[in-house]
Amino acid sequence: MTAVPFTNSPPFKVQFDSSNQEFAISGSVRPRSVDEIVPSLTLLREAIDSVSGVFYLNVRRLSQMNNTAFHAFTHLLVDACQARPDMSFVVITSSVVGWTTQKFGRLSRIEPAIRVEEYDADFYPGQSFLEEGGFIPVLRTQTKMTWRHECNILPRHGMREGITMADICCGIGDFAALVQKEFKPARIVALDHSRSSLAYARQVAADFNIRGVEYIYGDASEMMFEDNQFDLVTCRHSLQIFDRPTLILREMYRICKPGGRVYITNEKISQCLGEPHGESIEWTYDELAKLFAHFKMDLEMGPKNRHYLMDAGFDDVRAESFMVTNLDGDPQDFADVIQAWEDTFAGEMSNKRGDSPEFVERFRRGFQDHIFAALHPKGYAGWPVWVASGRKPL
Amino acid sequence: MPPKTAHNNLAELDFRMMVQIDMEMTTFNSNWTHCDYISTYLARTVSHNRPDSVLFANLLSSALNELLEITFRTRHSGGTFGCSVSRRNHVDRIELTFTCGEDERRSFEHAVTRIQAGAVEAGAVEADYISSLSREVGPGRDMLLLELVVSYKAQVRFDTYDDSVKLVVDLPLGGLTH
Structure with a gap:
């Protein structure tokens, strides 16, 4: 070369x-x-x-x-x-x-x-499963459920009033809107590669009169931002559905200011849990991790956050986790999210892999048992999320 | 001495002024990178309330830089230079006020007249531009203006004053999203 x-x-x-x-x-x-x-x-x-x-x-x-x-x-x-x-x-x-x-x-x-x-016409392998039509309402509910935890966690990872921040792979932009309302950054740009998600985000922002969030179409692995621009760069639940997460991390490192932080969240989906019917739930989420792996997505990435950040050159890496549960708010919200997961994962994705009807039936049963646990008066249902952030060295 | 620039009062009634830079022509012409710096700075400054600010800033910077380079190449060192960006809905108006020689003035008038004539005939402007790409010589003033019309659907106007000229370019970039 x-x-x-x-x-x-x-x-x-x-x-x-x-x-x-x-x-x-x-x-x-x-x-x-x-x-x-x-x-x-x-x-x-x-x-x-x-x-x-x-x-x-x-x-x-x-x-x-x-x-x-x-x-x-x-x-x-x-x-x-x-x-x-x-x-x-x-x-x-x-x-x-x-x-x-x-x-x-x-x-x-x-x-x-x-x-x-x-080159980027068909770039994100997981995007087609997750961005279209029916999944958008559940993304909003998911963010509502995780926000209860993250709004307390974020200040430990560099979030504060007046910063400039970028939310990479922002999806439908609801996290950026919540940040804008709660933390009042001086500037917030929210970037995604899904035109339909951005159109939705802009419409919501217009309908709810949310000002100050710049929704930008972009490729997370090659962003058009200059180096060293942002105090905080966030990327939530997205590295895990990208087949080359290190490319995105490298770009996030590049656009982060020295001394600024990069904040990521990912799941370890096999550790979703619930009671009653714990075994059925465990089996289904083990299989869900394998299903995503088949499509080159690592839904077990959460505990690896720290490793990824250190390998990318960050220091002062901080890691923690939280559990979204049916007890956080309305249990029906939790149930709605699981139902949407079942519809997409045991539907289109499982079908695309060519799974047998017997497998799909058992696969669906675990999701239904998770919903049952969430709505049971004595039940408990959980969805764990791993959080980590690293500082770009001065 | 403060720079003297001529701005169109009628246009200011229609368009909301966003930002303006005035400087001595000598100062502007002293460094080629002024074109890059000014276009990048102004484009970013007015981009933040557009639907896709990065896309808008990139396209506006590209168009504005070409106009600044045209101005830079007039080689006239006297007088003053003014660059403003104003806005009406989805249209951003760039006004460049500068001094130039008589032959250059005629050349601008000829180029703009040609564009306006071509605009009447569908496709004529684009055909002119495609043809210019395969020429051996580098891009002339007319080609640079043609490109703005073809790539950005720009509308171009050229006004003359006693001691200066003004290039007015309307760019309908504001509603663009991916």
Whole structure:
């Protein structure tokens, strides 16, 4: 891999990965003249000359490029199409940046050998199960149940009035809205990669006249925020449903201010419990952990929070846990959440894995027993959540 | 001496002023990075109450930077430079007031006239822009303005005054979300 740093224009970087035949441009490229980017153009020309077949131009982390640079880079690409008719060129964009897909896409009208692909179209494996339609009400109820605990826990992990904070993978944005109301941060941005969840969040904010939360579409593994911006970065119940959680943690570390904290919550779903019918409940949640693992999601991640944060470079790591139970508030809320879990997990997910009817019947029974325990006058039902935060070293 | 800039009073009645920067043209032209700094700063400053503030700031910064670069390249060192952003609903208006030579003034008028003529004929502006991409020479003033029309559905106006000119660009970016 070859990299060319730019002394006069540090905001951007180019590099060529010969094993993937991929030339990447990232950052902000705004030269006054083409002369300033000659080393990059030379590297691109040499990279194209050194490969055959498909050549990839990766601009998914390219936030800005002025027309001087755009013309120089793309003209080189168009020339290469004419000189190398045996090759095809794929420009990899991100839907987050907002302008690259359309602007680079016009090149295919000049040269059909140039094609544009948005890399993040199907990026989050768990998202499709959880974001659509029916699951949204239960997400609201879940947040209501966990908030009773977290509103007391958060101050121990860096939450205080007047901070700037980011909630990554904010989902339907209700946690950010509650934080805004309770802790009054100076600025709060809430980022998610689900358009439908963000649309819902913005509608709720408008309906309830919630001001001051910026709901932003973005890719948690490659955010468009600058380094060292936020006093507190939160990510709740999301690292566990991402197949590469370390990528998100690395980004959270990057955008956190030195001395600021990153706060995460995750579950160990196999430890959901209840009585009566404890054995049936235990079996179902053991199987639920395996079901998520089948789709490359680690719903057992909670107790690993501390390990992940330390590996990511944080110090002063603090970890604790809390148990959401049927005794916290209205037991029916707890029951509604479990019913939604059953509908989604023993429905669409189990079906997609190809589970037998016998398995699904037993699988569903555990959820129903959990609901029974939650609503039983002498019953007890619990859902444990693990919390941890780490400080970015000064 | 305070800078002298000409602002359109009628426009100010319609559009709510958000932020304005005035400086001597000599100062503005002293460093190329002013274009980047000013566009980034202003775009972020006016982004916070847009539905997707990061997307909005990125797009506005991109468009504003091109306009500032056009202004920078006029090479006229005298007079004053003004840059303002005002808003009406989903439209953000960028007004750049600056001094330029007579030939440059005619060039701006020609470019804007061409855009306005092309806008009448559907697709003509975009065809012009696509064609300009494959040219050997780098982007000219007309291409830069064409790109704003094609990429951002901008409306462009050019006003002349005794000692300065004003480029007015309306960008309908405010309602954008992903």
